[in-house]
Every structure is written in structure tokens, then in C-alpha cells.
Amino acid sequence: MKKYKLEITVFLCGAIGMILELVAARVLSPYVGSSNLIWTTIIGVMLTSMSLGYWIGGKFADKKPEIGILSNFILLGAIFTSLIPIMETILVENLVKVSGNLVIIAFIAATVVFGIPSFVIAIVSPYAVRLKDKELEEVGKISGKTSSLSTIGSIVGTFVAGFFLIPTFGVRTIILGVTILLLLISIMLYPHKNKKYFVFIMILTVCLIGFCVLGKIIFEKKHPEIIQDVDSEYSRIWVLQAKNEDTTFKTLQVDTGRESYINENTGEMGAKYLYYYDLAEVFNSQTKNTLMIGGAAYTYPMHYLKKYPEKTIDVVEIDSKMTQLAQKEFGLDTQNKNLKIYHQDGRSYLNTTENKYDCILIDAFKGLNAPFELTTVEAMINARNCLNENGIVITNIISSLEGNDADFIQYEYATYQKVFDEVKIFQVHNIEKQNVQNLILVGIKGEPTISKEKKEEYTELLQNEVTDFTTDKEIVTDDYAPIGN
Secondary structure (H helix, E strand, O other): OOOOHHHHHHHHHHHHHHHHHHHHHHHHHHHHOOOHHHHHHHHHHHHHHHHHHHHHHHHHHHHOOOHHHHHHHHHHHHHHHHOHHHHHHHHHHHHHHHOOOHHHHHHHHHHHHHHHHHHHHHOHHHHHHHHHHOOOOOHHHHHHHHHHHHHHHHHHHHHHHHHHHHHHHOHHHHHHHHHHHHHHHHHHHOOOOOHHHHHHHHHHHHHHHHHHHHHHHHHHHHOOOEEEEEEOOOOEEEEEEEEEOOEEEEEEEEOOEEEEEEEOOOOOEOOHHHHHHHHHHHHOOOOOEEEEEOOOOOHHHHHHHHHOOOOEEEEEOOOHHHHHHHHHHHOOOOOOOOEEEEOOOHHHHHHHOOOOEEEEEEOOOEOOEOOHHHOOHHHHHHHHHOEEEEEEEEEEEEEOOOOOOOHHHHHHHHHHHHHOOEEEEEEOOOOOOOOOEEEEEEEEOOOOOOOHHHHHHOHHHHOOEOOOOOOOOOOOOOOOOOOOO
16 A cells, blocks of 8 residues: 555546535535526536646656655645535625626536645645656656546545435535545645644644534534435535414425425425416316426325325436435425425436326426526427326426526427417416516417306416517527427
């Protein structure tokens, strides 16, 4: 092991670099979201930090090619990594308060919170090359081997973090683990170990662990309303509890969006837009079975099963931890015989299922950030093919009707018109058309029987139909999807 300690160091630091990049997206997602723009910003910042680390590390290694200095750089990386939980609350949350531009917030936060440790860790590779060059003359071979080990480490770090570490342990535990690992690597490399050094290391270890724990304590004290902070394979999920006068609400938040919330006193849904899914019985009085894409806290499926005990509903929810939280925190009964749950990607389900439905409900869009694969004409053709005769699709879309934020609904309206025989739009709230809001898009196949009795029952919702909407946008396709940023 002693012979290959530089190779081990390069491999592990390559893995740590990619782990930090994935952790960065999770830490920042509740504040800035996880759209393509945010991911692009985070990746760009991390690559810039690493490039500077390679460059400056190479220059420094030429001046002082000493393994003890490399050990100290890695120790510095451990210190900066341990500060990430504290910086989340102290810096990132305050940035959100002073700026409304999510890209700027993501850029500054990624640079300060994650860019600095990434910069320090990137110094390892050029330093290792220079130290090896003192032993051997084959510079090209050494450089290639070092780069290969760093890249292999990055690959391993990506897969291990994405598939195992994040959903199993969560980002806070990973940050602590990475801190300890960097500390151990530094100890392994340091050449002049003595009693004084080990006393220093013991004190520093306590401090580093203390920083990680302190970050968690600060966060929990500042956010007593967050009762669950969970990392799944797909998202960072918060369950929050809030009181409004005598009413207690429980909310599920993914990224920056509140996905579901219920009145804990009554069990009723808190989000008004969900009640628009009940319009299915207006537009098709024969509806018996329903598919819902996007379960989140399952507040609507629970409402559906209670209101229509004779009907069935299938729910496609990609994230099994969402289902677990819905059971634990929101009262979902997964044993109900009229409920089937598929933990699968929504588009994949539409592509492959042989099941037929009278109604398909889509609630998978997080604000202006949409999984584009569910917005395209190909997806809607598949949805239409999954419908029985005279079936309907009802989709919740976050967009404005007019102005700079109206692209989403305009593109989707054009796409639905291409696929369905009739398309309707409803405003959930009676607010200005320039405001970003919940919009309900209805695609109707054939000529279903409309219930006059139900039309009267749902007059309050139906009167919010937008009858003068037009669009000149192109349809969205798998090849051309200018939404979901």
C-alpha cells in the first residue's frame, strides 16, 4: 500500500470530486431547483474550479514538490468540505433572500460552498505527477496513468454516489464521510508523523466532525417546520409542518416546489388545483378507471379513493421514497384494492403499458421545470392510445397565460391540439394572466358524454375556463422540446 499511496490518493480524490458535484446539486436544489440551467451552472462552476486547481497545483508542485505539502492541501480540502453544512444555512439561504435570480444564486453558492473544496482536491493530480516524476523519467507514462486513475475514480464515485450513497445515507452523512476520508488520506501521505502531529490530528478530527454536526444543528434550529429531510435516488425531499391559526398543514416539497399538502385536521387536500382533476366526471360521465402520473404525497389519489369508492386508480410514481413518505406522513393506504402503484418513469409507462383508462391525470411538472419527455407530441400520442373511447387527459401546468412566462402553456396547447379532438384551459385562481399560476389543460378524445348534473355541481370550477386563448408556437417533439429549463 505504501508503494502505491500516490495512486490510491489520485483515485480516491477523483471519486471525491464527482461525489461533491452530485452532492452540490442536492444541497442547492431546495433553494434554486434542479433545472437544466441550474445543473449547467453547477457543472460549469465545478469544472472551472477543477481546471484552476490543476493549473495552480501544477505550478506549485514545480516549486515545492514535497509530499508533506500535498498532504496539507488534502487536509485543507477536508476542512472546506466539513464547512458545507454550515454554509448551506448561513450563505445559501441568505443569497435566496437578497436575489431572485436562481442562476446567480446557484453560481455564487456553487463557487463558494463547493468550488473551493473542488479546487483544492484538483491540486492532487498534477502534484502526484510531479512527485512521481522525481522517481521516474517517463513523464508521459506517469501523466497518462495519473489521469486515467483520476478518471476511473470519478467514474466509480459517480456510480457509487448516485446509485448507493445518496439514496442510502443522504448528503449530510456523505459530507461527513468525505471529510473523514480526506483526513485519512492526508494522514497516510504525511511523512513526518510524531506525537505532536497526532495530537493535532485528534483535535482537528473533533473540530471537523463538530463542523458537520453544527451545520445540522443550525439548520434544524432555523427550520423547525421541516420534520423530514430525505434524499432519494431522484430528489431531496422535505416534509414540512405549518400552522395557520387553528389549522395545521403538512406539505411535501421537492426542490423549490411544494408538491402536495393536506389539512391535518380534516385530511382534505390543500392545493386547489387538485380539485380540477374531479372535472373528469363532467367531461366523461362514464369514467370508471383512472391513471395518475406523479403521485408525490398521494393526496389526490387518497381523495379519489374516498370520493369514488367504486372506481379504480393506478398511480405511476418514479420515486419509491415518495410512496414511503406518503404512507408514513400523509396516511396513504397502499393495501386499498382499488389502488395500484407503479414505481416507474411516467413516459416509460405510457410507452409500454397495455392498460386502458377512461382518464389520465398528469401532475409531474415542478413549476416551470418540466420533464420534457412528458410534454411532447409523441408522449401525448401514447397517452391517447392508452385511453378508452371518449377518454380525457387532464394536466396541471405551471405557467402564465401571457407574457414572458407563457411559453410552457403555449407550446403545450399547440401540442395537445395536434393530438386531441378538443382542448380546454382553466385558470385555477382568478389572477392576472401575466402571473405564473396553476393552469389546467384538458385534452378530449372523441365525443364523451358530458354530465349536465355534474356541470351544475362544478360550476365554480368550470366558470374559470379560458375561452380566448390562442398560440402560434410549434408543437413540442422528442427532437424539439424548448421547455423544461
